[in-house]
Amino acid sequence: MEVEKGVSSKHYLTSDELDDDGRIKRTGSVLTATTHIITVVVGAGVLALAWAIAQLGWIAGISVMISFSCISIYTYNLIADSYRYPDPVYGNRNYTYMQAVKTYLGGTMHVFCGLIQYTKLAGLTMGYTITTSTSIVAIKKLICFHKNGHEAYCKFSNNPYMIGFGILQILLSQIPNFHKLALLSTVAAITSFGYALIGSSLSLAIVVSGKGKATSLYGTKVGPELSAEDKIWRVFSALGNIALACSYATVVYDIMDILKSCPAENKQMKKANVLGITAMTMLFLLCGSLGYAAFGDHTPGNILTGFGFYEPFWLVALGNVCIIIHMVGAYQVLAQPLFRIVEMGANIMWPRSNFINKEYPIKNGSITFSINLFRLIWRTIFVIVATIIAMALPFFNEFLALLGAFGFWPLIIFFPIQIHISQKQIKRLSLKWCVLQLLSFVCFLISVAAAVGSIHGISKHVNKYKLFMYKQ
Template identity: 85%
Template sequence: MEAEKDVSIKQYTNEEVDDDGRIKRTGNVLTATTHIITVVVGAGVLALAWAISQLGWIAGILVMITFSSISIYTYNLIADCYRYPDSVNGKRNYTYMQAVHAYLGGIMHVFCGLIQYGKLAGITVGYTITCSTSMVAIKKLICFHKNGHEAYCKFSNNPYMLGFGIFQILLSQIPNFHKLTLISTVAAITSFGYALIGSGLSLAVVVSGKGETTSLFGTKVGPGLSEDDKIWKVLTALGNIALACSYATVVYDIMDTLKSNPPESTQMRKANMLGITTMTILFLLCGSLGYAAFGDHTPGNILTGFGFYEPFLLVALGNVCIIVHMVGAYQVLAQPIFRIVEMGANMMWPQSSFIHKEYPNKIGSLTFNINLFRLIWRTIFVIMATVIAMAMPFFNEFLALLGAFGFWPLIVFFPIQMHISQKHINRFSLKWCVLQLLSLVCFFVSVAAAVGSIHGISKNITKYKLFMYKQ
């Protein structure tokens, strides 16, 4: 690593490099906010109407605002730990794992890595499911539009997942996170597109007077819903909302794009506030309007569920926006996995030409490099994510599991423990007790949501044969 740093310094003047010897970063609050929105306003927003329908108006809105408030607080703690030991002049932590190692030690470092990169890999599976679901939805739209709403229009997701996977193999050859600003910007714009289309269609149903009856306490227990099923669905809904608040897996990748003046932590605090506030307003809008439109019959995905096959062109446009967003967001979340594996390979085999050598290529006016290790390992990763998605294409339950899996450890536990270490907060002091109580409550919420989502996945697997699911 020192050798690499020396080379960088020789190639650039002092005015062109940051304090760590790397080429000057140029990101700002606006670009960081864009990255946050790209990651956060993702597949999870489509399930929020369903989540509110399970929890009801009171609990649904309260849970969403509470999760967002906790997220703003803890993401600001994460931002303060970007440098060690001082948040302004300390040494940079390029990854979440490095920060955990610096503040909490080796055991926590390993635990963090397992959670963080396991969740990132899981989200790529979730995005594959989401994108294929929207592709199938477009095909169903065409089918219903041509043949009427009584026609049989069920199709397998598998061909669309394969196509999405092939395209991601090509995009995965982008060398690093810094090259993704354009993709991230386009993805952020389209995320607003489908969220607003879903909200607009829901609003049209409500204004037309065709909205369904809603309840302060969500779907009612009755002939079609037992008390046990109600509880399981409430727990799954918590996981859906938890996923919607999550970008901890890439927070330091975003911070590492920020210019060093003003301090990165100051800029990131503003980006956290802007990003999460925007996210919360959009989530409340989508979730509330969706529930008001469909009541107890709110579909798991408001753009692909029953009732959204007209107006034809608008629904199709919404699903196209989802597809474009998933393409970009997949790469924003996969790049940190690619980087950590490639950094490890570079350290273990520093002399290997297979790992290090770049082969320049040119197609017309396009010039690019091919690295054999990058080509092979990233291709294998995308193939594995695609196969898992084909085996378990259950939208709500899989997204809820991802939310439950990452919420407590990444958004609450590690930030609080790093903050306690950084500020030297005394054990059993009032602030220490309040922080630990917050962590404990969020732990129980995550466990409950995970149990609910696993129960839902297990029920679905018994109903459908592997790789034979049709939407």
């Protein structure tokens, strides 16, 4: 059997080079999937977890973090079993989250799923743009403080750096698909551990030196500096930050779709889920706990960019460089599924359009790559729009919390549970059905609380903010 790879290149593949669905044979492994998981979950949000624990306190903060991680392992394993239908090992593949929801739940549920998933993906790209510019400005401020003293006026606009990051992402967005991101994702995963460990080490140094601030089992204390109402809002926002930190549901099917077929994809993905989330949880607890122990009630929203540390300035600057490198790769890991769904839809609607489907090969010395006009134009427009919106709303913690709240319940809890109920034909009102629905309801309440808290925080910032004039 021979299958044509591309009209323009006239290259043919043998059956040995193809998977059971006629596509080029997948080569991903448990290690590859774990790397992608770490790249997505160990984002700059890990540096906000110290602030989250400060709002919740030792008991609730650590309990919530571990609980979310355990729930995530369970529900992501349910997702792993839904990659193929009807049999989880030999069935047909579900290439996207939307397709899986449509396969198992039918109706209009897949539309709701797609709306949530791709809105969140778009939002995360904006969040990563904000994070990158914040880290670049933090480096400039570190240099300024180092030269002129900690009381010097050192404020800079984020906008030029958001624009620069956007230009870079326009170029990287021409990477054709998710399967080509292994190297970029690996570099991003390594740097994510780099800045998390730098933040943790600097916090540990403060604690060991005896300069750590007082902490509490119940978090920040209500008093002259913090009203009871604001305490509640902060707790809600902290829940959103932790929920976002546990999330990679937006790209989970894309990760599974790179795995080789033997052993079965669901078995490989379950191992990757356990490895990725375990590594994530250990890092989150380390970074969050040490950060809170170092700064107490005055823990900054981001322990590297919020200037909990000034010295050694080169090490803090290095941590921010790691954030920037990680954001470059993580942006693409999250954007590619969004690019893919739009381009698949365009291909289905206009299958004979050269503008949408034709690839133009270009050679530059020994390097050969191809350009697709639709991909070039639409991806460029998307990055530009995302960058402009990020420039308009550059609020780090509240934005992270809102994105976390927006996707946590539907993507990590509701859909996996409903798919599992449909797949296993669990009887309505049976004990297992009731337990699963109770879990879903509790997580729904947490998501609502986190969303309300983050919207309240954003509204407070917006009232004091002039559009596109933000400086930090």
